[in-house]
Amino acid sequence: MSNLNVGNVDRTLRILLGLVLIGLAAAGTIGAWGYVGIxxxxxxxxxxxxxxTLLGIRTTSR
Structure with a gap:
């Protein structure tokens, strides 16, 4: 598991953003582009x- 590079705050924001975008797409509010939230x-x-990984960024302390 040494290849994890997304920290807890980053993970939470990504998950929330993804769910919001998918929810808005499913509701028809923002169209099919909302499925980019996946x-x-x-x-x-x-x-x-x-x-x-490509950019050498890590937001986790592990």
Whole structure:
């Protein structure tokens, strides 16, 4: 598990953002683009972000 690079605050924000975007898309408020919220939701749940890996960013202390 040493490859985790998303900290707890970052994870929480990603999960909330993902759920909000998906919810708005499902309600028809923002259209199909809201399903892009799947990306922050998955990276938040997995605590791993491929873009952070490429850029060498870590928001976790582990």
């Amino acid at each position: 990306l922050p939701l998955i990276t938040g749940i997995a605590a791993r972000c491929p873009l952070y």
